Amino acid sequence: MAVLVLxxxxxxxxxxxLGRSGPKRSIDINAPLSxxxxxxLIMLKDSDIRSVNEARDFIAGEGGTIAVVxxxxxxxxWVPPSVADRIVGKHGIxxxxxxxxxxxxxxxxxxxxxxxxxxFNSATAGEIERLSRxxxxxxxxxxxxxxxxxxxxxxxxxANLADKRVDWGEDAARTAANQGIFPxxxxxxxxTITYALLFVESNGAYDGDLYDWTPAAVDKVNSECITGAxxxxxxxxxxxxxxxxxxxxxxxxxxEMRQPYEPILHKSDEDGLWINKVMENMGYSTGDQxxxxxxxxxxxxxxxxxxxxxxxxxxxxxxxxxSTFTDGYFAYAYxxxxxxxxxxxxxxxxLDATRYIFSHETGHIFWACDEYFQAGYGGCESCLPxxxxxxxxxxxxxxxxxxxxxxxxxxxxxxxxICNFTxxxxxxxxxxxxxxxxTGTGGTTSPSPGAYTYDRGTSVIVTAVxxxxxxxxxxxxxxxxxxxxxxxxxxxxxxxxxxxxRIIYSPTNVVGEKVLNRTLGQAERINVLTWAANANxxxxxxxxxxxxxxxxxxxxxxxxxxxxxxLKFLVRKAGKDTQYxxxxxxxxxxxxxxxxxxxxxx
Amino acid sequence: xxxxxxxGLMMFLAAGAAFGSIMLKVSSFSPADADFKSIYGGGMTYGxxxxxxxxxxLEFWLGASTFSKTGxxxxxxxxxxxxxxxxxxxxxxKITLSKSISPYIAVGAEYVLYxxxxxxxxxxxxxxxxxxxxxxxxxxxxxxxxxxxxxxxxCTITSTDFKFDVGGLEFGAGLVFIF
Numbered sequence: 001m002a003v004l005v006l007x008x009x010x011x012x013x014x015x016x017x018l019g020r021s022g023p024k025r026s027i028d029i030n031a032p033l034s035x036x037x038x039x040x041l042i043m044l045k046d047s048d049i050r051s052v053n054e055a056r057d058f059i060a061g062e063g064g065t066i067a068v069v070x071x072x073x074x075x076x077x078w079v080p081p082s083v084a085d086r087i088v089g090k091h092g093i094x095x096x097x098x099x100x101x102x103x104x105x106x107x108x109x110x111x112x113x114x115x116x117x118x119x120f121n122s123a124t125a126g127e128i129e130r131l132s133r134x135x136x137x138x139x140x141x142x143x144x145x146x147x148x149x150x151x152x153x154x155x156x157x158x159a160n161l162a163d164k165r166v167d168w169g170e171d172a173a174r175t176a177a178n179q180g181i182f183p184x185x186x187x188x189x190x191x192t193i194t195y196a197l198l199f200v201e202s203n204g205a206y207d208g209d210l211y212d213w214t215p216a217a218v219d220k221v222n223s224e225c226i227t228g229a230x231x232x233x234x235x236x237x238x239x240x241x242x243x244x245x246x247x248x249x250x251x252x253x254x255x256e257m258r259q260p261y262e263p264i265l266h267k268s269d270e271d272g273l274w275i276n277k278v279m280e281n282m283g284y285s286t287g288d289q290x291x292x293x294x295x296x297x298x299x300x301x302x303x304x305x306x307x308x309x310x311x312x313x314x315x316x317x318x319x320x321x322x323s324t325f326t327d328g329y330f331a332y333a334y335x336x337x338x339x340x341x342x343x344x345x346x347x348x349x350x351l352d353a354t355r356y357i358f359s360h361e362t363g364h365i366f367w368a369c370d371e372y373f374q375a376g377y378g379g380c381e382s383c384l385p386x387x388x389x390x391x392x393x394x395x396x397x398x399x400x401x402x403x404x405x406x407x408x409x410x411x412x413x414x415x416x417x418i419c420n421f422t423x424x425x426x427x428x429x430x431x432x433x434x435x436x437x438x439t440g441t442g443g444t445t446s447p448s449p450g451a452y453t454y455d456r457g458t459s460v461i462v463t464a465v466x467x468x469x470x471x472x473x474x475x476x477x478x479x480x481x482x483x484x485x486x487x488x489x490x491x492x493x494x495x496x497x498x499x500x501x502r503i504i505y506s507p508t509n510v511v512g513e514k515v516l517n518r519t520l521g522q523a524e525r526i527n528v529l530t531w532a533a534n535a536n537x538x539x540x541x542x543x544x545x546x547x548x549x550x551x552x553x554x555x556x557x558x559x560x561x562x563x564x565x566x567l568k569f570l571v572r573k574a575g576k577d578t579q580y581x582x583x584x585x586x587x588x589x590x591x592x593x594x595x596x597x598x599x600x601x602x
Numbered sequence: 603x604x605x606x607x608x609x610g611l612m613m614f615l616a617a618g619a620a621f622g623s624i625m626l627k628v629s630s631f632s633p634a635d636a637d638f639k640s641i642y643g644g645g646m647t648y649g650x651x652x653x654x655x656x657x658x659x660l661e662f663w664l665g666a667s668t669f670s671k672t673g674x675x676x677x678x679x680x681x682x683x684x685x686x687x688x689x690x691x692x693x694x695x696k697i698t699l700s701k702s703i704s705p706y707i708a709v710g711a712e713y714v715l716y717x718x719x720x721x722x723x724x725x726x727x728x729x730x731x732x733x734x735x736x737x738x739x740x741x742x743x744x745x746x747x748x749x750x751x752x753x754x755x756x757c758t759i760t761s762t763d764f765k766f767d768v769g770g771l772e773f774g775a776g777l778v779f780i781f
Contacts (some may be wrong), residue, residue, distance in 0.1 A: 517677035520641050520684060521761030522722045526677060570678070 004314040015256055030429040033447050036129060040079040041101060041120040047073050047110070049246075049339040053192075056244060058091040059083070067233035068245045073108040074116035076230055078237070100125045111215075112249065115222045119230075124536035128227065144378060145332035146364040146386065152182075156287025157327030160295030164283070166302045168295070182294050183389070186337045189236065189366040190426020191307040194300045197225055200274050200315045201252035205260030213252035213316045217344055221314050222249050224354035231410075232357055234419050239428045239456070246304050252316070256281035264322055264343070268329035271341050275313055293338040297464070311366045312340040312358070323347050328398070331339075331357050333364035335387050335517030340365065356414035362412050366426040371419070372411035392424045420457040430455045433490035437462055438477070442460040442500030446580040459489045469536060473501035504540060504594020506566070507531035507584050512599035516576060527571040531584055531597065541589040545569075550598070551582040558582075577602065622654040622661075622781060625749055631669055634756065635767040642673035642684050647772065653694065661694040663666025663708065676719060682720035686768055688755065689713045690733050702741040709734045713767050714757045731757025731769055739778065749776040 044055055049071050056075060057065045061291075064079035065085070079087070084096035103114060122128045155171040161168045162435040174183045186193075199218055202209045229245035236243035248258060250436035259277035270461065272289045279285070279292035286292070293311050300309035317323060323345045326329040330347045333340040340361040342354075349357060368384035371394065373379035376601040380386070380397035396419040398406040411422045420430045439449050443466035454460060462486035464472040470482050478494040480484045488496055509532040517524050530548060542563045548555045549571075561569050563586075574580065583596035634645040649667025656662055669686040692710015699705065712733045717726045737751030755769035 085748070202773075325691075452659055515676050515677050518641075518763070519673070519675055519682045519718055519720055519722065520638055521716065521718050521725050521727065521764055522720065523761065523763040524722050 003077045016410055020271050023329075035231050036069075036123045038078045038098075039120065039230070040084075041097040041117065042077065043094045043097070043108075044073045044075065045094050046494050047071050047108075047113070051092050051347070052246075053305055054087070054093045057249070059087055059093070060242065060244070062087050065242065066231070066244045068116075068117065068247055070110035070112045070249075072110055072116060072254075074113045074120075076116060076120055076226065077233070098124065111219070111251070112222065112247075115219055116226065118219075119223050119226045123227075124224075135428060137588040141539045144370070145361070146335045146368075147332055149334045149338075150288075150386075152288060152290045152294070156291035156487040157182075157295045157298070159286040160284040160292055160420050161298055164295075164299050166295075166298050168298055171298065180290075182337060185294065185297050185301070186308045186310050186365045186367070187389075189232065189243050189308075189362075190241050190303070190427060192244050192246065192247060194304040194306040194309040195225070195229070195362070196296070196300055196309070196311045197221065197247065197249040198278060198311060198313050199250060199252035199257055199600040200259065200263055200278055201257045202262040203258040203448045203595075205261060207260070207262035207265050211264065211316045211318055211321055212263045212320075217316065217318070218249070218251055220351055221344060221354065221414075224351070224598065225312070225358050228355040228358040228362065231355065231416070232362060235423075236428065239423055241428050242430045248300065249408075254452055264317040264325065266325060267327040268325040268332065268341065269327065271313070274315070275339070275341075278313070290334070290338055292601050295374055298339050300457070304400060308366075308479060310339060310362075312339045312342060312361070313342060314342055319346065321345075324554045327375045329360055333361040336367050336389055337365055353414065354386065356410065356416075360414050361412050363422060363426060368425040369394045369397070370409050371396045371398060371409055371422070373400075375400075383544075390425060390427065392421060392481055395419075395421045412441055422453060430457065431455070433458070435488060435490060436493075436495040438495065438497040440497065440499045442502060443467050443472070443498060445498050454490050456490060456492075459487050461487050462496055462498070464500070469503050470500045471503055473499045475499070482483055495581075497592050502540065503536075504542075504586050504588055504592065505534040505536040506595040506597035507545060507586060508534050508597070510579065510584055510599045512582060512601040514580075514601060517572075524572060525574040525576055527574045527582070527601075529569045529571070529582055529584065533567065534586065537586055537588075537594070540586075542586045543589050544587045546585050546587055546593060548583045548585070548596070550583055553584070560587075607672075622652065623747075623778050624777040624781070625651040625653070625665075625778045626775050627651060627667070627749065627751075629667070629751075629753075631701045631770055633768070635770070635772035637677030637764070637765045637766060638768065638770070641676065641682065642671040644715045644730075644770070645669060647688075647774070649688075651776070656693075659696045659698070661696060661706075662691070663710070664691045664696050665689070674708045675722065678721070680721045682718060684719040685715075687715040687766075688733075688757070689715075690755070693731065696739070702747075704739045704741070705737070706739060707734075707736045712755050712757050712769075714759065715767060716759050716761070718761070725761050727759050727761045729757050729759035729768070731755055733769075735772075741778075741780070747778040747780060749778050750774075751776070 052069050056069050059066055063083045066075055066077035069075040075437055079096055087093050091474045095581040101117050103117055111261055157170050158172050171184050199213050233243045259274050261274045263274050275289040283294040284295050297309040324347050346357050367387055367390050370380050381399050383393050383397055383402040385391035396409055397404045406412055407419050409419040409422050432455050433454045437445050437449045439445055446463040474482045475486050476497045479496040488494055512531045513528050515526050515528050517526050545561045545568050546562055547559045549558045579602040581600040583598050585596045586594045627649055629647045630645045633639050647667045647669045651663055651665035653661045653663040668688045671684050673682050675682050690710050690712040692708055694706050694708035696704045696706040710733050714729045715728050733755040735751050735753030739747055739749050741747040753772045757769045758767050
């Protein structure tokens, strides 16, 4: 908790230093919303967890991707229409939707089902995209919000699970072997993941009951956390992984959520006050909050038949209440679990950013490091791994000693992207992507033309190497332009082709002079241009030469001369004292103009 | 102004004449101007001359001729056409060596009309100059004689681009009808 003191100190310094303000980030967090494309709502007949899991697994087996399910009648994911045809009517699947659904006609009236439908409607109607692309409020950065919990005695966890019919013996051994780290709950963000949202409520016993969750506030948090889980699921799919979330909200009207404290009146490191009480209400009363929540997560895994589980405590702080705990913290998680602590309003981020904060904290649950750094304010401070559980280099850390040019990432500035480092930290091996390099006539490339495989996200520099008398014309395929070399970032399989062109060399011995053409009483000045054919064009069919006058930025064709004629061109009635610039180009039989030879004279 | 001068001279000559002559002449013209020579070279001129006696040895004369020639522009060697019409008037002093042979010398003023056309364009101009000549008149019959003469003229003309001399040396002969 020393970090909390540090943050509090920083905040106090900013508050009481007249004429100074703490550095704030300027973050571009409007990133592509790829997860919305193809977003699908699946309606189910049965809502018990067994039936839901059965439908989920069936859809996945048929080729669909399920992002989030619940103990409700709806699930969300990406199911192609061809798959939809095969699954409707089976395993309790009633319908598949791609367009907004009229909630008035919903057969099921439970809250979580309605929330799922509302999230789907917002996504498919463009509301989520509109909100995401509009300027977003931003609070203080989530600096040092990835905490390490103290050693917790595994026997406490075992005791909490004694009457829950959950066998924790194997996990206890692993926990002991890992010095208090609880492997087995969020080792990698793959497979099936259950997350519980616990809406902490005060019963007024100690602090007074100042703020009570409203149904709308609960629905908003549920919506944001469903959206955040969908985001992660889509990113997993883009890495060739499957991550399917099960949301289990425990609403504040449940007696278990009521405890004596009003959390927003406390420091964040006092979260044990309300967490221990809530967990005790739920039947987990042995040991500290980490032992109790871990035991609850074990039960969650067992109950929902999930591979991983974690818990997120939400405390209510409506407008009028502070947007942070009294020490300045508002959202944090323990690296590797077991829980996230968030507020309804998280500093200045705005309610619509809850999804990103939740996603960021979920990254920490699965061992992802922070990547944000701002001088004088803090953040990651090196490329070193932030945990020993999966010691992946934190190569996207924005600290100057690590990566001065970090890429957008959810773990950097809550951006709608993940980098390969984050992917590896959460257990996603980075897939290999294929780069096919091709060339046309007239040159080769470095690397040589062929097929190569690289880690996804790798940037490959491809240099075009032209043969004698050729040059790079342009790149085609997944690259464009004529810059050489070109950098290809392998966000997927890509093909680039270097197209070369035979150089049509400029004419040689170009001479321009102004001559007088006179009679007895009349005269005119004539610009006389002469040139010679370039020997390097001897193997080309040059059919003519074009003459351009260049005047500032204007280039105007003034005439042409057949290649077989005398290579001379007259421009009559020239100004006596005017300076002229001409360009002469050879034209081949394509016809294509070659390089220009320029001459300037007065 | 120019026309007034010419008419005045003719009236003066007509008033003082006792008798006169008309000469039809052809001459070989060699221009003095180097550019003239280069572009057009020399050529033949055709013209006539009207003379009135103002005494035993003195005559006033009025003449006109034409010179047309085709040449080449200096660089492009395109065709260019020149037309000159010199109009001259002056006094002639005759020396009667015998009844039929009379050498003479003459001086006068000259007014030249100049026109040139080619690919560059067309231009017209005119200028004043002088003429001096000497010759020999041989009277063959009472009303008819022959004339041989050598003349030199100089007349500077200013056109759009150049100032040049359209005069030169002229050697010619004529048929003279006496009245």
